[in-house]
Amino acid sequence: MNTTNANALAAMADALCATAEEAGRIILDIYEEGFEVELKPDDSPITRADRASHVFVSKRLGELYPDIPLLSEEGIHLPIAERSRWQRFFLLDPLDGTKEFVKRNGEFTVNIALVEGRSPVLGIVRIPVRGVTYWGGPHLGAFRRHDGGEAQPIATAAPGPGGPVLLASRSHPAPETEAFAARNGVTRRIDAGGAVKFCLLAEGTAHLYPRFNVTWEWDTAAGHALILGAGGSFTAPDGGDFPYNKEDLANGGFFAAWK
Numbered sequence: 001m002n003t004t005n006a007n008a009l010a011a012m013a014d015a016l017c018a019t020a021e022e023a024g025r026i027i028l029d030i031y032e033e034g035f036e037v038e039l040k041p042d043d044s045p046i047t048r049a050d051r052a053s054h055v056f057v058s059k060r061l062g063e064l065y066p067d068i069p070l071l072s073e074e075g076i077h078l079p080i081a082e083r084s085r086w087q088r089f090f091l092l093d094p095l096d097g098t099k100e101f102v103k104r105n106g107e108f109t110v111n112i113a114l115v116e117g118r119s120p121v122l123g124i125v126r127i128p129v130r131g132v133t134y135w136g137g138p139h140l141g142a143f144r145r146h147d148g149g150e151a152q153p154i155a156t157a158a159p160g161p162g163g164p165v166l167l168a169s170r171s172h173p174a175p176e177t178e179a180f181a182a183r184n185g186v187t188r189r190i191d192a193g194g195a196v197k198f199c200l201l202a203e204g205t206a207h208l209y210p211r212f213n214v215t216w217e218w219d220t221a222a223g224h225a226l227i228l229g230a231g232g233s234f235t236a237p238d239g240g241d242f243p244y245n246k247e248d249l250a251n252g253g254f255f256a257a258w259k
């Protein structure tokens with residue numbers, strides 16, 4: 001398989017960050033104007049912000065990279081017979097943390113990843129309300145940039161004297177999280193929405209993110225690449241591979257941590 005070299009990935013990171021930032025502005029306009037909440041067939045919420053971000057990012061990526069297919073949460077999901085021919089593809093969650101967007105707590109993100117074969121090689125996470133973008137990949141390192149500032153390298157960090165900080169979903173709690181914390185003597189915890197959790201792990205603010213309930217490939221691919229770039233680990237719960245482009249696009253649990 002042809003793989004994208006580090007220089008090409010770094011150039012692509014610039015273009016994808018700009019795209020995610022523009023999508024974030026479109027989302028914020030709607031956040032401020034107001035919106036209706038509809039339910040998808042699986043009863044999860046969707047708004048015109050999810051759709052507007054999807055339309056903008058898919059159009060922009062199609063112009064910039066016409067040869068790279070895109071799989072978006074809000075787009076058409078082609079069958080595996082078609083997708084299995086893809087050597088690489090973009091994986092987009094145009095508004096991750098829609099429940100947080102609806103609750104207006106600011107913890108929502110735009111996630112764009114480039115997957116090669118079964119692995120994410122580049123991930124962008126934009127947090128529009130905080131005005132910050134995170135990006136990285138296993139051959140690229142990891143970076144954070146506040147609007148108007150310079151790119152800063154970031155890395156996962158070992159827990160300090162207070163012990164590890166655990167990450168958990170704000171809107172989709174799992175009972176196993178409590179048991180994990182008790183078993184491992186973890187006393188500090190941050191609940192956060194969507195891919196904000198991956199950013200907190202990648203910059204060393206938190207240390208452990210065990211996930212027990214369902215996520216989809218577009219929820220994790222960008223954060224997965226970011227954490228590998230920041231020197232952390234991201235595996236299946238048994239320590240094995242965590243592949244993408246699966247038939248049903250649904251993830252099992254995972255374990256992301258500092259290393």
Ligand SMILES: Nc1ncnc2c1ncn2[C@@H]1O[C@H](COP(=O)(O)O)[C@@H](OP(=O)(O)O)[C@H]1O
Pocket residue numbers: 044073093095096097098099168169170171172192193194195213214215216219
């Ligand atoms: N019961 C549920 N209902 C809706 N979404 C769920 C869910 N359980 C997990 N999810 C997924 O969890 C994502 C949010 O992550 P977190 O739980 O870490 O905040 C959602 O992404 P979207 O908001 O993009 O739909 C969705 O894909």
Ligand SMILES: [Mg+2]
Pocket residue numbers: 093095096097194218219
């Ligand atoms: Mg999502």
